[in-house]
Amino acid sequence: MLHRRKKLDSMPQSASWTGTPSIKGSTESIRMALLTFSLVGLQFTWGIEMTYCTPYLLQLGLTKSKTSLVWIAGPLSGLVMGPVIGVLADNSKSKYGRRRPFMIGGGIIVAMGLLVLGWTKEIVAFFVPESELRRVLTISLAVLSIYLVDFAINAIQSTSRSLIVDTLPIPKQQKGSAWASRMIAIGHLAGYGVSTLDLLKVLGNTLGDSQFKQCTVIAALALLISVGVTSWAVDERVLIASKDADVKSGAVKVVAKILKTTWNLPDRIRAICWVQFWAWIGWFPFLFYSSTWVGETYYRYTPTASIADSSDPLGDIGRIGSLSLLIFSIVTFIGSVFLPFVVRSPDSDAKPGERNFTPRPPAAIAPLAKVLHGSKPDLLTAWMLSHLVFAGSMFLAPFVRSLHMATVLVSICGIPWALACWAPFTFMGTEVNRMTAPSTILANGSSYRRLPNASGEFSGPASSPNFLRLNHLDRDLEDDEENEDSSTGETAGIYLGILNLFTTLPQFVGTFISMIVFEILEPGRHPELHKGEDVEGGGKDDVVKKVTEGPNGIAVCLFIGAICAVGAAYATQRMKGLYKRTR
Secondary structure, three states: OHHHHHHHHHOOOOEEEEOOOEEOOOOHHHHHHHHHOHHHHHHHHHHHHHHHHHHHHHHHOOOHHHHHHHOOHHHHHHHHHHHHHHHHHHOOOOOOOOOHHHHHHHHHHHHHHHHHHHOHHHHHHHHOOOOHHHHHHHHHHHHHHHHHHHHHHHHHHHHHHHHHHHHOOHHHHHHHHHHHHHHHHHHHHHHHHHHHOOHHHHHOOOOOOOHHHHHHHHHHHHHHHHHHHHHHHEEOOEEEEOOHHHOOOOHHHHHHHHHHHHHOOOHHHHHHHHHHHHHHHHHHHHHHHHHHHHHHHHHHOOOHHHHHOOOOHHHHHHHHHHHHHHHHHHHHHHHHHHHHHHOEOHHHHOOHHHOOOOOOOOHHHHHHHHHHHHHOOEHHHHHHHHHHHHHHHHHOHHHOOOHHHHHHHHHHOHHHHHHHOOHHHHHHHHHHHHOOOOEEEOOOOOEEOOEEOOOOOEEOOOOOOOEEEEEOOOHHHHOOOOOOOOOOOOOHHHHHHHHHHHHHHHHHHHHHHHHHHHHHHOOOOOHHHOEEEEEEEOOOOEEEEEEEEOOOHHHHHHHHHHHHHHHHHHHHHHHHHHHHHHO
């Protein structure tokens, strides 16, 4: 006992906390909805950006190949903001918690960026007279606004996901990720639903004199409200003192910590990251260009008369594309609601002694429950199949010749997207919490294990102190240095930030691929590959190239993404083998 006390005293200083995580709400469903509600506004904003910004930039005069370079903002912001904000938030001692201040600050910045983006022309025109310089500055300000929005959105996304891991115990991680997937689907559904409406007819000029301006205002309000709701509903633990190793901070320390953690990832977490890497090479062109692809498919195979009558051809492309993504979002939402009932949680595959609970169905239905449970696919299998479904759909993209077929293919991808928003975060949250079992060191040196109560919130001992000191006993005592970052929820930010790295790095690959494909296949760049005619858009003095024959650059990018999705399925299969060997 004395030896144990000496080792305890010589340990690196453990992290000290005050309070316990909790969520407002009378039922578990309400608590889960409030915890993940920030993702509704986040995805609403993403939906507006992905639907309208590409046509908007094209309308300002950028070519497709240059537009693809603009969208490097997404992966660049994820590459920087994900892990950096993760580390900074992990060590934040704000009295309001570690995640919520970053969420609120990011929400305000995004709202400002969206408003600048919507009124870019007016802002530049106020300072610069009509000239070529005005056009260049308008494009530059629009691009800078997109970068500002993307960087701040990634800060919100990183902290919103970390908040889920921080707040929920292991048995609730899959449910929390499933609810996050539902909220993402609702956000997409609302965003694409608004995009399909002619807002000028519905709202007049109340929020702006164009569809795009009104969408940016609505997106800014939606994000601020959703982030505000989650921040109000969730109470975080407050960090009082970091571990000794984390006390000193700074740019060099943060970068060194990120690189060290990335290089020494546990095997399972590394496997999750590589699946995410290959999957996102495929998802990148789909998320950024599918609405434009659907609109262009309609435009290419619709009689010239209907296009010539349009006063805003590029706006029509956005609205038509949004309709297909609206259906996609409905499918995603349905999948996110029902799939958790037919897919086994990773926690249910643990050994009986490792489970956080023992399921005990009523004796009368125990045999039936056992049969039904045995017939459920595990989450890894479902994730692997989702990659193959996505790949099969996108392999057909270059051969689509109708709006209906394009819409069907986009809609089918709703099921794989539901799993893409759910599976990796479930596995990551589970692994972060499983690395070691947390114990709270009380004032007298004894410890207790924090367990979820019936409501899914944490509960402490009856006579708990005013602060919690989290550290790992037993195994940590044997090797303190190796496990100094292994506190449950304590380093969720950096691990989810690293997962974000493996989500954003493939987007650089996708951007590079798109740039090359668009450079070769963009109409007008190589006339020998395309046949078509110019169509004037009524009232806008725009001349839009209507291509009737030749390969579609976006469809080719989707096809290449499908090949990478097959790679993701293979990586998931290897991950299954790793789980079997290390169980």
